[in-house]
Amino acid sequence: MPYWLMKSEPDELSIHDLQRLGQTCWDGVRNYQARNFMRNxxxxxxxxxxxxxxxxxxxAGIARVARTAYPDPAALDPASPYFDTKASATKNPWSAVDVEFVETFKQLIPLAELKAQSAxxxxxxxxxxxxxSVMPVSAEEWAAVLAMR
Known part of the structure; x- marks a missing residue:
């Protein structure tokens, strides 16, 4: 099974928000490489x-993909900061996935500690x-991070 890492600004969607919601749409990704990872x-x-x-x-924690990639509805919403004037209902270049809460770590694993790990x-x-904002994580990297929590 592939593993992933997805970034979110906590004032937009935090792990605690996801815990409260249970499941949500992960939209607004506007980088083609990150979008392609989501499609995988x-x-x-x-x-x-x-x-x-x-x-x-x-x-901050772990989530699970609940629904595979589908056209990003935010690209079609003029009120959304992720609105794309070139997107249409029949031709939407952007994708979203649904994610569900799995676990909040007792303590956040800071970027500085992640950078210090040779694995x-x-x-x-x-x-x-x-x-x-979206990237693959190898099984070895996944295990190394889990060992840090």
Missing amino acids: MQAGDLLFFYHSSCPQPGI LLELPLVHKGSRL
Whole structure:
């Protein structure tokens, strides 16, 4: 089973929000590589839920893909910050997936600690300048992160 990491700003959607909601649409991804990763996700795949663009970025917990990729409804909503004027009901280049809550870590695993782990040297997240909001995680990287919690 493939593993993933997905980034969210906690003031938009935090692991605690997902816990309260149970399940939600993960939309608004506007990078083609990240979108393509989402299109490869399968129901049941696990993902690390990463808090980004906040005072203490890091992995906050685990979620699961509940629904595979479908056209991103936010691209068609003029009131959405993710609205795309080139998207239409018949031609929407963007995708969303539904994710469901699995677990909140007792403590967030900070980015600095992730960068210090030799087992995570190939994880795009720890590379300077990596801005992908969705990325694959190898089984070895998954195990290394779980051992840190």
